[in-house]
Amino acid sequence: xxxxxxxxxxxxxxxxxxxxxxxxxxxxxxxxxxxxxxxxxxxxxxxxxxxxxxxxxxxxxxxxxxxxxxxxxxxxxxxxxxxxxxxxxxxxxxxxxxxxxxxxxxxxxxxxxxxxxxxxxxxxxxxxxxxxxxxxxxxxxxxxxxxxxxxxxxxxxxxxxxxxxxxxxxxxxxxxxxxxxxxxxxxxxxxxxxxxxxxxxxxxxxxxxxxxxxxxxxxxxxxxxxxxxxxxxxxxxxxxxxxxxxxxxxxxxxxxxxxxxxxxxxxxxxxxxxxxxxxxxxxxxxxxxxxxxxxxxxxxxxxxxxxxxxxxxxxxxxxxxxxxxxxxxxxxxxxxxxxxxxxxxxxxxxxxxxxxxxxxxxxxxxxxxxxxxxxxxxxxxxxxxxxxxxxxxxxxxxxxxxxxxxxxxxxxxxxxxxxxxxxxxxxxxxxxxxxxxxxxxxxxxxxxxxxxxxxxxxxxxxxxxxxxxxxxxxxxxxxxxxxxxxxxxxxxxxxxxxxxxxxxxxxxxxxxxxxxxxxxxxxxxxxxxxxxxxxxxxxxxxxxxxxxxxxxxxxxxxxxxxxxxxxxxxxxxxxxx
Ligand code: FES
Ligand code: FES
Numbered sequence: 001x002x003x004x005x006x007x008x009x010x011x012x013x014x015x016x017x018x019x020x021x022x023x024x025x026x027x028x029x030x031x032x033x034x035x036x037x038x039x040x041x042x043x044x045x046x047x048x049x050x051x052x053x054x055x056x057x058x059x060x061x062x063x064x065x066x067x068x069x070x071x072x073x074x075x076x077x078x079x080x081x082x083x084x085x086x087x088x089x090x091x092x093x094x095x096x097x098x099x100x101x102x103x104x105x106x107x108x109x110x111x112x113x114x115x116x117x118x119x120x121x122x123x124x125x126x127x128x129x130x131x132x133x134x135x136x137x138x139x140x141x142x143x144x145x146x147x148x149x150x151x152x153x154x155x156x157x158x159x160x161x162x163x164x165x166x167x168x169x170x171x172x173x174x175x176x177x178x179x180x181x182x183x184x185x186x187x188x189x190x191x192x193x194x195x196x197x198x199x200x201x202x203x204x205x206x207x208x209x210x211x212x213x214x215x216x217x218x219x220x221x222x223x224x225x226x227x228x229x230x231x232x233x234x235x236x237x238x239x240x241x242x243x244x245x246x247x248x249x250x251x252x253x254x255x256x257x258x259x260x261x262x263x264x265x266x267x268x269x270x271x272x273x274x275x276x277x278x279x280x281x282x283x284x285x286x287x288x289x290x291x292x293x294x295x296x297x298x299x300x301x302x303x304x305x306x307x308x309x310x311x312x313x314x315x316x317x318x319x320x321x322x323x324x325x326x327x328x329x330x331x332x333x334x335x336x337x338x339x340x341x342x343x344x345x346x347x348x349x350x351x352x353x354x355x356x357x358x359x360x361x362x363x364x365x366x367x368x369x370x371x372x373x374x375x376x377x378x379x380x381x382x383x384x385x386x387x388x389x390x391x392x393x394x395x396x397x398x399x400x401x402x403x404x405x406x407x408x409x410x411x412x413x414x415x416x417x418x419x420x421x422x423x424x425x426x427x428x429x430x431x432x433x434x435x436x437x438x439x440x441x442x443x444x445x446x447x448x449x450x451x452x453x454x455x456x457x458x459x460x461x462x463x464x465x466x467x468x469x470x471x472x473x474x475x476x477x478x479x480x481x482x483x484x485x486x487x488x489x490x491x492x493x494x495x496x497x498x499x500x501x502x503x504x505x506x507x508x509x510x511x512x513x514x515x516x517x518x519x520x521x522x523x524x525x526x527x528x529x530x531x532x533x534x535x536x537x538x539x540x541x542x543x544x545x546x547x548x549x550x551x552x553x554x555x556x557x558x559x560x561x562x563x564x565x566x567x568x569x570x571x572x573x574x575x576x577x
Contacts, residue, residue, distance in 0.1 A: 035049070036099065036100045038099045038102050039103040041104070054094040055069060056092075056258065058080075064108060065234075065236075066106055068135065068228060068302075069234065071168075072092035074269060074354060081137070081167075088139060088140040088163075107227070110142055118141065122138070125179045126490050128226040129215075129219070130171050130225075130303065131228045134226050160185070168525075169302070171497050172500075173500025174532035176492075177532070208222075210485070221487070230320050233317065238308070238310070240346070241346070242344055243257055243258050244336065245262055246356050247264075247266075248265065261351075269355075278295070280295070280366050280382070281368035281380045283572075289372050290370070291368070292369050292428065294364070294367050295513075297414075299414050302524075303319070306351045307337040307350055308350070309338040318334055327414055363414070365412075367382075375395060379398050381402055382403060382404075385412070386412040391418050393422070395422040420502075427566065434455070435454060436455075438452055438562075443479045446466065451479075452562040454558050460481065460550045460552040462556040462559040464477065473567065476560060479540075479542075481545075484544075485545075496540060504528065510574065
């Protein structure tokens with residue numbers, strides 16, 4: 001490509017106008033390049049540095065796909081973590097020139113036996129679901145383990161939680177990751193010869209079926225998942241693919257690689273606003289026993305939308321392993337990849353950044369509701385196709401009024417959207433419906449002598465009790481009945497993840513959106529997902545059968561949200577933290 005060629009813009013999901021002059025990808029060089037030499041996983045490499053980051057060098061120039069890009073260059077998700085001279089670093093905020101003459105070790109460069117020990121432990125504990133976050137977490141935990149080996153096995157209080165503070169895992173709820181870490185860090189590793197506990201044999205196909213059922217999208221279970229090697233579109237685009245990113249005018253900008261495309265698009269790193277998220281709707285007028293207002297909530301999946309396509313081909317899935325909690329079900333990115341590939345006559349990888357996801361991916365529709373003790377009331381909800389039916393399915397006594405409010409797109413495809421809000425409202429006043437009830441008798445001794453019981457239409461049951469001290473949740477107990485268990489590790493993992501997502505929703509998640517509807521919070525941390533250190537212990541009791549396997553994690557999500565709200569004294573506005 002010649003350096004005077006211009007970037008191409010096209011409407012998302014469509015090729016540029018046929019009458020537009022032919023245009024090629026944008027140039028990548030912005031700064032005179034010089035070679036940076038360093039050791040990568042034990043081998044000497046040299047990369048021309050034109051102002052790129054270490055992550056851009058690893059992924060774009062050196063073909064290292066185990067270092068993931070979940071938020072670059074925000075430096076907040078930890079997916080790109082590598083070890084530089086023995087210390088864990090996030091590669092997306094490390095200028096390439098900073099590693100000149102140094103040693104860089106990626107997930108791929110870890111000792112094979114050590115790497116296998118970590119990935120197996122993650123599988124054994126259900127600590128990796130989509131797998132996108134896992135290689136970065138393993139790299140940081142391995143740096144921690146190696147430091148400990150260097151210091152005669154010295155362990156430090158809270159070291160795992162502190163290490164995980166640099167990471168975002170949306171799927172697992174952290175507890176299973178902490179369990180996997182504890183097992184490996186306890187010294188059951190190849191270096192000290194300690195015997196490794198042999199887990200009970202598992203049917204990983206059955207485990208995958210349970211995972212697929214819980215998320216409603218194909219999901220595998222195994223060490224390749226824990227290695228982040230499940231065919232994410234950003235990792236599998238053919239060598240030489242063009243890269244397309246959203247441009248400032250709402251179209252797509254195409255470059256030779258991610259660096260070129262983002263530079264040509266004028267990508268600006270997103271920021272977190274100091275403006276607090278404010279629920280956008282007013283509670284309906286009326287005499288209510290309880291009211292609730294919620295905000296826009298992001299799905300916060302960590303793998304941003306990506307898809308590649310060959311000319312005339314089928315685009316790759318934007319969700320290679322799992323369903324992003326419904327958030328990618330209608331992603332426009334695969335259609336864009338197909339149109340752009342046809343337009344350019346070359347394979348194209350279409351890619352959203354974290355900022356693109358935060359602005360354009362669907363959110364939970366905010367509500368403002370008033371409800372009486374008998375379960376009747378009124379809900380104002382941001383206009384969203386299908387939401388009235390979702391609410392009516394749980395709470396037929398609630399009148400639903402859809403309201404047009406400027407803001408990001410909303411959808412009921414996100415985890416139990418509308419349905420869970422209705423569960424929360426009915427349980428909040430202690431009413432009951434075919435779906436939800438508040439019953440005496442806490443699960444596992446937690447909670448104030450009560451549990452929220454949620455039943456799905458296909459027979460799954462989730463019960464939740466929550467312990468609170470002051471305004472802090474310090475324990476959650478969940479009991480589930482979901483037909484044939486298929487794999488208890490995976491079922492428990494999805495219950496842990498759903499409990500984390502529920503607690504996070506009630507206490508911490510919400511987007512600041514201005515009066516014009518512009519999303520102000522653009523960083524992955526500003527989405528409000530609870531960190532490992534913020535999670536109380538979650539006990540999960542899985543009861544067997546009867547009947548075929550049915551999904552239960554949406555019911556767990558709703559039950560824990562309702563039990564948390566009640567335990568916190570039903571604060572009017574969420575996030576309540
Ligand atoms: S991609 Fe580097 S921290 Fe998120
Ligand atoms: S397994 Fe951590 S983000 Fe999916």
